[in-house]
Amino acid sequence: MEYPNLLPRFLKYVQVNSRSDEHSTRFPSTEREEDFQKQVIMKDLQELGLSDVHYNQKSGCVIAEIPANITKNVPVMGFLAHSDTADFNSENVKPQIHENYDGHSKIQLGDSEFYLDPEVFPHLKNYQGQTIITASGDTLLGGDDKCGVSELVTFAEYLLAHPEIKHGKIRLAFTPDEEIGTGAEHFDVPEFGADFAFTVDGEAPGKLDWGTFSAAQFSLDIQGVNVHPAVAKGQMINAVQVGINFQNQLPQDEVPEETDGKQGFYHLMNFTGTVDNAHLDYIIRDFERDGLEKRKDLVKSLVAKMNEEFGTERIKLKMWDQYYNMADELAKHMDIVNLAREAYKAEGLTIDEDPVRGGTDGSQLTYMGLPCPNLFAGEENMHGRYEYTVLESMYKAVDVMVKMAELNAASHQ
Numbered sequence: 001m002e003y004p005n006l007l008p009r010f011l012k013y014v015q016v017n018s019r020s021d022e023h024s025t026r027f028p029s030t031e032r033e034e035d036f037q038k039q040v041i042m043k044d045l046q047e048l049g050l051s052d053v054h055y056n057q058k059s060g061c062v063i064a065e066i067p068a069n070i071t072k073n074v075p076v077m078g079f080l081a082h083s084d085t086a087d088f089n090s091e092n093v094k095p096q097i098h099e100n101y102d103g104h105s106k107i108q109l110g111d112s113e114f115y116l117d118p119e120v121f122p123h124l125k126n127y128q129g130q131t132i133i134t135a136s137g138d139t140l141l142g143g144d145d146k147c148g149v150s151e152l153v154t155f156a157e158y159l160l161a162h163p164e165i166k167h168g169k170i171r172l173a174f175t176p177d178e179e180i181g182t183g184a185e186h187f188d189v190p191e192f193g194a195d196f197a198f199t200v201d202g203e204a205p206g207k208l209d210w211g212t213f214s215a216a217q218f219s220l221d222i223q224g225v226n227v228h229p230a231v232a233k234g235q236m237i238n239a240v241q242v243g244i245n246f247q248n249q250l251p252q253d254e255v256p257e258e259t260d261g262k263q264g265f266y267h268l269m270n271f272t273g274t275v276d277n278a279h280l281d282y283i284i285r286d287f288e289r290d291g292l293e294k295r296k297d298l299v300k301s302l303v304a305k306m307n308e309e310f311g312t313e314r315i316k317l318k319m320w321d322q323y324y325n326m327a328d329e330l331a332k333h334m335d336i337v338n339l340a341r342e343a344y345k346a347e348g349l350t351i352d353e354d355p356v357r358g359g360t361d362g363s364q365l366t367y368m369g370l371p372c373p374n375l376f377a378g379e380e381n382m383h384g385r386y387e388y389t390v391l392e393s394m395y396k397a398v399d400v401m402v403k404m405a406e407l408n409a410a411s412h413q
C-alpha cells in the first residue's frame with residue numbers, strides 16, 4: 001500500500017549529511033551522524049509518540065519502542081537501520097524524483113553529464129511505471145540506509161495509527177557507523193531487549209539475506225636486509241620481493257576479481273614497502289567456516305615455510321577473525337528466517353536468498369546473541385552517484401514489516 005509520509009520523510013533524511021568516517025577516533029565516527037540521529041530521527045520518533053525513545057550513549061543508537069497492543073506474550077521483534085552513509089560525496093544531496101518511469105529510457109542525474117542507463121543497470125527495467133529516486137550526479141543518494149531509516153519510522157507511524165493490527169512489543173534501533181564496519185560491535189543487545197531482529201538494509205523487493213561470508217583479516221610485516229646493490233649477491237633480502245613471492249604462492253584465481261557466487265577469495269588490499277621492510281594487508285572470505293579455516297591454515301603454512309627457509313622469523317604474521325556466516329548460527333533459529341519468508345510470500349514477493357558476498361551488521365549481531373537476518377529496503381547501486389531507490393519498493397518494505405508484526409503475534413497463540 002501507499003504510505004503518504006514515506007517519500008517526504010525519505011527526502012528530508014537524504015538531504016542531511018550523515019556520512020561516517022573510517023579515520024575518525026570518536027564514536028560515533030562523526031558529529032554529523034550523531035546530529036542526524038539525535039536531532040532528526042529521535043525528534044521524529046518522539047513526535048510520532050513512540051515509547052522509550054532515547055539515545056544510548058554506549059551503542060551510539062537511537063532506540064524506540066512500539067508497545068504491544070495484545071496481552072499475551074510473544075517474542076520481542078526488533079528492526080534496525082543504520083543512519084550513516086557510505087564513503088562517497090554526501091554534501092548537498094539533491095534528490096530527484098522521476099515519476100512513472102517508462103522502463104527503457106536513460107535517466108539523467110540532475111542536469112549533470114551522468115545518466116542511469118538501463119543497458120548498464122538492467123534492474124531498472126523492472127521498474128516500469130514506478131517512481132525512481134536518484135541523486136543529481138555529484139553525490140550519492142544515501143538510500144543506503146535512509147531507505148531503511150524512513151521505512152522503520154513509517155512502519156512505527158502506521159502501527160500506532162492502526163491499533164486494529166495486533167502485535168507484540170517491537171523495538172527499533174537506528175545504528176551508527178555501519179559503513180565503516182564498527183557500529184555493531186558497540187551494540188547493546190541486553191538493553192535493546194529483543195529476542196531477534198532484522199536489519200532493513202537490503203536491495204530489491206524479495207531479497208532476503210541470511211547467508212554471508214565468514215571473514216578474517218591478516219597482515220604481514222617483512223624485515224629485509226638492505227645492503228648496497230653492488231655487493232648484494234647472497235646478502236640482500238629485498239622485503240618487497242619477499243612480499244611478491246608470498247603473494248605469488250596464493251591461488252591466483254581466488255581473488256575478488258575472478259570469483260563470484262559462493263566462491264571465496266584472498267584479497268591483497270594494501271602493499272607498501274622498501275628493500276628494508278614491507279607491509280601487506282589481506283582479507284580472506286569464504287562462505288564455509290571450514291573453508292575459512294583452510295585458507296587461514298594455508299597462509300600460516302606459507303609463512304612458516306618461508307621463515308624456515310630464511311632460518312629466522314623474517315615475516316611476522318598477524319591474523320584475526322572479523323565475522324562469521326550468520327547462516328551457521330541462524331540454522332538453529334530457522335523460525336526467524338521462516339517468519340520473513342512467510343511475510344514475503346503473503347506480500348506476493350518472489351524470494352531471493354542468494355548469499356551476500358560481504359557481511360552485514362547482522363553477521364556480528366547474530367554472534368552477539370541477537371539473531372538478525374537482513375530484509376530488503378529498496379536500495380539499488382549503493383555507494384556512489386548511480387545510487388537510486390524505487391518508491392514502490394520502499395512501500396513494499398513497510399508492508400513486509402507490518403505483515404511480520406502480525407504473523408509474529410498470530411504464530412504464538
Ligand SMILES: [Zn+2]
Binds near residue numbers: 082145178
Ligand atoms: Zn547499508
